[in-house]
Amino acid sequence: QVQLQESGPGLVKPSQTLSLTCTVSGDSVNSGSYYWTWIRQPAGKGLEWIGRIYTSGSTDYNPSLKSRVTISLDTSKDQFSLKLSSVTAADTAVYYCTRRAPWGAFDYWGQGTLVTVSS
Amino acid sequence: EIVLTQSPGTLSLSPGERATLSCRASQSVSSGYLGWYQQKPGQAPRLLIYGASSRATGIPDRFSGSGSGTDFTLTISRLEPEDFAVYYCQQYINSPLTFGQGTKLEIK
Secondary structure, three states: OOEEEEEOOOEEOOOOOEEEEEEEEOOOOOOOOOEEEEEEEOOOOOOEEEEEEEOOOOEEEOOOOOOOEEEEEEOOOOEEEEEEOOOOHHHOEEEEEEEEOOOOOEEEEOOOEEEEEOO | OOOEEEEOOEEEEOOOOOEEEEEEEOOOOHHHOEEEEEEOOOOOOEEEEEOOOEEOOOOOOOEEEEEEOOEEEEEEOOOOHHHOOEEEEEEOOOOOOEEOOOEEEEEO
16 A cells, blocks of 8 residues: 655745655655656645656656756655745645656545745 | 636535536647546545546546546536545646646535
């Protein structure tokens, strides 16, 4: 059974960098043809794709966030991480890590972690 | 960027009724690279349908997906109490991947 678990600070100050880690169990981030992905959801709103990293290490980001986002992979720990710089209150959201299967859709999700940007 | 527009915004039905949710894309989503997700309050979305019409593992057969090109539909044949939730469509043919704004299915 594949499981994903987000971890990281729940409160980040404006202008600082948001850092989250997703730990994968029941699978390896280095196996298969998966895209390891971050998605966020502001309270009461819809879902926004942030970006993804492939098992090879190649990345793709949402153009709306591209200048501020970095996603990386740590195969030794079966983890992948998100860094979002220069945050503002608009970045307050529940952040989900997910696995995108080779056939395209997101089949496994973490439970989500709320990150609040506030001084 | 492909924009997905879901309708209606809110659908009020009773258990046992049939639900039909629509998702329209601003450009063709070829090869049916479209999925549907269910989200309940405080929970992560759950994959229901991928490839426009294939049910994900463990999804009851009362859920079905159809459509092609720019028009897609999620049908729930007979609503169970646990089906009342928010439903999102999502395309994964073009980057950035995008979601519809959601349809809230509420008990009438």
